[in-house]
Amino acid sequence: xxxxxxxxxxxxxxxxxxxxxxxxxxxxxxxxxxxxxxxxxxxxxxxxxxxxxxxxxxxxxxxxxxxxxxxxxxxxxxxxxxxxxxxxxxxxxxxxxxxxxxxxxxxxxxxxxxxxxxxxxxxxxxxxxxxxxxxxxxxxxxxxxxxxxxxxxxxxxxxxxxxxxxxxxxxxxxxxxxxxxxxxxxxxxxxxxxxxxxxxxxxxxxxxxxxxxxxxxxxxxxxxxxxxxxxxxxxxxxxxxxxxxxxxxxxxxxxxxxxxxxxxxxxxxxxxxxxxxxxxxxxxxxxxxxxxxxxxxxxxxxxxxxxxxxxxxxxxxxxxxxxxxxxxxxxxxxxxxxxxxxxxxxxxxxxxxxxxxxxxxxxxxxxxxxxxxxxxxxxxxxxxxxxxxxxxxxxx
Amino acid sequence: xxxxxxxxxxxxxxxxxxxxxxxxxxxxxxxxxxxxxxxxxxxxxxxxxxxxxxxxxxxxxxxxxxxxxxxxxxxxxxxxxxxxxxxxxxxxxxxxxxxxxxxxxxxxxxxxxxxxxxxxxxxxxxxxxxxxxxxxxxxxxxxxxxxxxxxxxxxxxxxxxxxxxxxxxxxxxxxxxxxxxxxxxxxxxxxxxxxxxxxxxxxxxxxxxxxxxxxxxxxxxxxxxxxxxxxxxxxxxxxxxxxxxxxxxxxxxxxxxxxxxxxxxxxxxxxxxxxxxxxxxxxxxxxxxxxxxxxxxxxxxxxxxxxxxxxxxxxxxxxxxxxxxxxxxxxxxxxxxxxxxxxxxxxxxxxxxxxxxxxxxxxxxxxxxxxxxxxxxxxxxxxxxxxxxxxxxxxx
Numbered sequence: 137x138x139x140x141x142x143x144x145x146x147x148x149x150x151x152x153x154x155x156x157x158x159x160x161x162x163x164x165x166x167x168x169x170x171x172x173x174x175x176x177x178x179x180x181x182x183x184x185x186x187x188x189x190x191x192x193x194x195x196x197x198x199x200x201x202x203x204x205x206x207x208x209x210x211x212x213x214x215x216x217x218x219x220x221x222x223x224x225x226x227x228x229x230x231x232x233x234x235x236x237x238x239x240x241x242x243x244x245x246x247x248x249x250x251x252x253x254x255x256x257x258x259x260x261x262x263x264x265x266x267x268x269x270x271x272x273x274x275x276x277x278x279x280x281x282x283x284x285x286x287x288x289x290x291x292x293x294x295x296x297x298x299x300x301x302x303x304x305x306x307x308x309x310x311x312x313x314x315x316x317x318x319x320x321x322x323x324x325x326x327x328x329x330x331x332x333x334x335x336x337x338x339x340x341x342x343x344x345x346x347x348x349x350x351x352x353x354x355x356x357x358x359x360x361x362x363x364x365x366x367x368x369x370x371x372x373x374x375x376x377x378x379x380x381x382x383x384x385x386x387x388x389x390x391x392x393x394x395x396x397x398x399x400x401x402x403x404x405x406x407x408x409x410x411x412x413x414x415x416x417x418x419x420x421x422x423x424x425x426x427x428x429x430x431x432x433x434x435x436x437x438x439x440x441x442x443x444x445x446x447x448x449x450x451x452x453x454x455x456x457x458x459x460x461x462x463x464x465x466x467x468x469x470x471x472x473x474x475x476x477x478x479x480x481x482x483x484x485x486x487x488x489x490x491x492x493x494x495x496x497x498x499x500x501x502x503x504x505x506x507x508x509x510x511x512x513x514x515x516x517x518x519x520x521x522x523x524x525x526x527x528x529x530x531x532x
Numbered sequence: 533x534x535x536x537x538x539x540x541x542x543x544x545x546x547x548x549x550x551x552x553x554x555x556x557x558x559x560x561x562x563x564x565x566x567x568x569x570x571x572x573x574x575x576x577x578x579x580x581x582x583x584x585x586x587x588x589x590x591x592x593x594x595x596x597x598x599x600x601x602x603x604x605x606x607x608x609x610x611x612x613x614x615x616x617x618x619x620x621x622x623x624x625x626x627x628x629x630x631x632x633x634x635x636x637x638x639x640x641x642x643x644x645x646x647x648x649x650x651x652x653x654x655x656x657x658x659x660x661x662x663x664x665x666x667x668x669x670x671x672x673x674x675x676x677x678x679x680x681x682x683x684x685x686x687x688x689x690x691x692x693x694x695x696x697x698x699x700x701x702x703x704x705x706x707x708x709x710x711x712x713x714x715x716x717x718x719x720x721x722x723x724x725x726x727x728x729x730x731x732x733x734x735x736x737x738x739x740x741x742x743x744x745x746x747x748x749x750x751x752x753x754x755x756x757x758x759x760x761x762x763x764x765x766x767x768x769x770x771x772x773x774x775x776x777x778x779x780x781x782x783x784x785x786x787x788x789x790x791x792x793x794x795x796x797x798x799x800x801x802x803x804x805x806x807x808x809x810x811x812x813x814x815x816x817x818x819x820x821x822x823x824x825x826x827x828x829x830x831x832x833x834x835x836x837x838x839x840x841x842x843x844x845x846x847x848x849x850x851x852x853x854x855x856x857x858x859x860x861x862x863x864x865x866x867x868x869x870x871x872x873x874x875x876x877x878x879x880x881x882x883x884x885x886x887x888x889x890x891x892x893x894x895x896x897x898x899x900x901x902x903x904x905x906x907x908x909x910x911x912x913x914x915x916x917x918x919x920x921x922x923x924x925x926x927x928x
Contacts, residue, residue, distance in 0.1 A: 137740050137768075137797040138804040139651045145811065146803045183596050191591060200579050204781045240636060240785070240814060247813035251672075255535045272811035276647075278674075344533050372533075385600045387819025389636070401533040407542045408534040415541065415668035417643035418636060422818040423783025 145272070159491050166489055172518035174506040175491040177316065177468070179384040181437045181509070187383060190431040194424065203427060209413045209420050210406075211238025211392070215430040219392060222433040227365040235397050237409045238421035240389040242352045242378035244413075246273050246310075249374060249393060251416055252408035253346060254279040258307040263293045265470065265498030265505075267316050267350070279307070283499050291318040291461060291470070292326045295333065302337045308346040309334060313363060314353040317498050317505035318470040319446075319463025321357065324364050331370040338372075344400045347373045352391070353466040355382035355436050358443050361464045371398050379429060381466075384437050390425040442467045445508040445515045452519050456526040467509040470495070474529045478502055484528065488521040541668070555887050562885055568914035570902040571887040573712065573864065575780040577833045577905070583779060586827040590820065599823060605809045605816050606802075607634025607788070611826040618829045619790060623761040631793050633805045634817035636785040638748045638774035640809075642669050642706075645770055645789060647812055648804035649742060650675040654703035659689045661866065661894035661901075663712050663746070675703070679895050687714040687857060687866070688722045691729065698733045704742040705730060709759060710749040713894050713901035714866040715842075715859025717753065720760050727766040734768075740796045743769045748787070749862040751778035751832050754839050757860045767794050775825060777863075780833050786821040838863045841904040841911045848915050852922040863905040866891070870925045874898055880924065884917040 138146070155175070163171045194203060210216065216233035224230050239245035254260070256278035262270050263286050274281040284301045285294045293311070309330065313322035322330075334345050349366045354377065357363060366373050378391030399405055413420060420426075446463055453460045459472030473481040478494040478501050485492050485504075495503030508515060534542070551571065559567045590599060606612065612629035620626050635641035650656070652674035658666050659682050670677040680697045681690045689707070705726065709718035718726075730741050745762045750773065753759060762769050774787030795801055809816060816822075842859055849856045855868030869877040874890040874897050881888050881900075891899030904911060 137742075137795075138648055138800045139654075141651075142648050142804045142807065143800070145807045146800060149807050150803070178602050180597070183600050187600070188591050188596065191587065195584050195587060200584065201576070201780070204579050204583070204783050206574050206782045243813035243815050245813075252534050252538050255537075258535075269811065273813065276812060346533075384597070386602045387600050387816060389815060389818050399533075404534045404539070404542060407546065408538045411538065411541045411545050414639075415665065416672060416812070417639035417641075417669065418814070419639050419785060420783060422785050422821070424820070425818070 141275075155491075158486070162486070162489055162491075169514070169517065171489045171491065172514055172521055173491045173510065174508065174518075175493050177507045177509060179381055179386065179437070179467070179509050180511060181384055181439075181441055183384040184432070184435050184437060186432045186435045187385070187428060190428045191424070194427050194431065198427065204423055207420060207423065209410045211236070211421055212423070212426050212430075215426045216392075218430045218433060223394060227367070229365065229367050231367070231394055231397055234406060235395045237393045237395070237406070237413065238426050239391050239393055239413065240418045240421050241380055241386075241391045242350055242376045243269065243273075244389060244418050244421070245376040245378070245391050245393050246270075246348075246350065247276060247416060248409055248412040248418065249348065249376065250274065250277045250279065251412035252405065254307055257305065259303060259305040261298070261301060261306060261309045263298075263311065265317050265495060265500035265503070267312060268497055268499075270310060280305070282306070286318075291315070291320045292323060293330065295329050298330070299333050299337075302333070302345070304341050306337070306345050308348055310348045310350060312350040314357060314465025316353065316466055317468045317493075317495070318461055319466045319468050320461065321361055321363050321464045327364050327366060327369040334370065334372075344372050346399075348376060349373070350376045352378040352381045356439060356442065356467060357465040358439070358446060358463070363465065367394070367396050371396050372400055374399070382436055383432070385425070388422060388425045390421055390429060392421070441512055442509060444512050445510070448515055448519070449506065449508055453522060456523060457530075458522075458526065467507060469506040469508060471504050471506065473502055473504055474526070476502055478504055485525055488525050490518065490521050490525060537671075551887075554882070558882070558885055558887075565910070565913065567885045567887065568910055568917055569887045569906065570904065570914075571889050573903045573905060575777055575782060575833070575863070575905050576907060577780050577835075577837055579780040580828070580831050580833055582828045582831045583781070583824060586824045587820070590823050590827065594823065600819055603816060603819065605806045607632070607817055608819070608822050608826075611822045612788075614826045614829060615788060623763070625761065625763050627763070627790055627793055630802060631791045633789045633791070633802070633809065634822050635787050635789055635809065636814045636817050637776055637782075637787045638746055638772045639665065639669075640785060640814050640817070641772040641774070641787050641789050642666075642744075642746065643672060643812060644805055644808040644814065645744065645772065646670065646673045646675065647808040648801065650703055653701065655699060655701040657694070657697060657702060657705045659694075659707065661687075661713050661891060661896035661899070663708060664893055664895075666706060676701070678702070682714075687711070687716045688719060689726065691725050694726070695729050695733075698729070698741070700737045702733070702741050704744055706744045706746060708746040710753060710861025712749065712862055713864045713889075713891070714857055715862045715864050716857065717757055717759050717860045723760050723762060723765040730766065730768075740768045744772060745769070746772045748774040748777050752835060752838065752863060753861040754835070754842060754859070759861065763790070763792050767792050768796055770795070778832055779828070781821070784818060784821045786817055786825060788817070837908055838905060840908050841906070844911055844915070845902065845904055849918060852919060854922065863903060865902040865904060867900050867902065869898055869900055870922070872898055874900055881921055884921050886914060886917050886921060
């Protein structure tokens, strides 16, 4: 009875569910503190106290019909105005409220953007490893995801390969920085070169190519590394932002799009995003949380647990002999598997109660992802398990 | 730069925007209380006080990581359990939490459902007049909207025409009761006959056809008329519900789907809805409001203003000589235009500062919709304008 495409999706999602159920089974046998679940990107740090305060204040001070009511599909004007002002000041740009669209998180934002831009059979380029939902989002709009590898040392995009993969059908290039699953931040040089290559190809093919940056982890960075701001590098650019991670509000579905004020056909793009928000069934980003966001601009979650976890894992795993990329941001660590088969490695890891996600799930076999947005104690307790896992290969 | 389909959508939506801007212009000239805006289905009654109380309580009592965190894509288990129990008791059915999917309002729910069920080129039947977004929702999933007329006296579906429009491609039949724009409630007989016709056609074509009821106005009814509950009539049935109207929370995007427990391939359907919620970018219905809903089951907005508006308008317009259908539910009144051209009638009405929506916008020319979810004073002040409008035709 369900559609053919959905049947395939249900089948593949039941594999993920099986993994999840297996984790639950292990926890019921060994106890939840004896199973080291690095599989989920679900922030464990509490939302900042300012969020609760803001909600109470809004309910006390603002009219309920306004707080919970309809507004323009792009979001409340005053909220967009505040975000635009904050963004302009923070990143030394000049965006106005008319360049902001409030969305149901980054997932909603990307779908609204794709609905606006993509014709069937258009191509969207991503760099492996990439967040696997991008494939579904492109598919929703009958576009084709084109996968370009990253440089295997830096995990910055392989620019030569990128250049070769751009075709007349390329409508958008989607990057994700700080990156899930690698924790890499795309550098100044990367953005500059991506932009140059795209501009040359726009000339060659005679039409625009959008550079889209998905940035839910923008605020989750370590060692004060700066995340370059895309609008300084490229004009046909859109930034997709979400508060799911920066404020630990993933269930509330709140985020926004920032469109470069000089993007080609800016009026059409903005009108299209407004229409897409409506007709895809989002209608608008949840209203109360739009108002909460406007009252808490600049507030961030406490990153100290993520940072401690990153440091401990990086040092310990490196010392053991694993090939680990030191994450600059997000709460993921990407590790080379000592055997080529990353799925087998994950099975082997499970014998030590370690739950990891194979790199294949991100289009990058031979690696695994550890999501370290978990309690620091769990990380500490997992270290002997990683040691045993390493030794199990060393012995062979 | 935007997609071809989106260009058409932007063009047609700019017509609606022009109407809206014209309303704003009139209000700035004549004063907002001298312009009678019956064009928007935006509830003007405040949300019940219980909503604010529930939010404060949840923030005080429940863990922030849980309240604002990720859950299963179908929604919190305890929330779905409470809704299932409430629904089962209220309508004397037996649905479990496994048959409920929390959605971003009814608009989100319909898109999630369509994504799950529809193959490209499948047909979805609706009855004119119908809520115009249905066309976009079908289009999002490359399905075809097939429009069947209603009986022009009762505005119940024309069952004979219905039977003739079902084909081998028909995958779903979408009804909306209480109806936007007519205010009609589909009767016991209508549901029984719709179901019988569908069952016979399922036999003929050898595959299931879903009967979907979009019910955001279920709670907005007058004179204690009962809205029959679809699950008692049909097995391949899904109810799409939203709290936008019953609790005046349209901005919060909260609603749910109820799937008949014995629907064909129930496990696939439920798994598909879960996947669709995720991949369309909704991910889940906003988390705080899921919890609010679970705490306020059975709470409703005060209907007295809507009812007063309905009564005054119905009596006055009928007395003047307009052909008006007495609304049984929702907050819309559907009125025959004294001239055939309903768009011209709306233009004429604007000369008296009356803002109405032509029936053509709902696939039913020769009528107009009045949305009476506005202040009672505005309705009272509009009566002389309707009188002048009527007289302007009488004179000709």
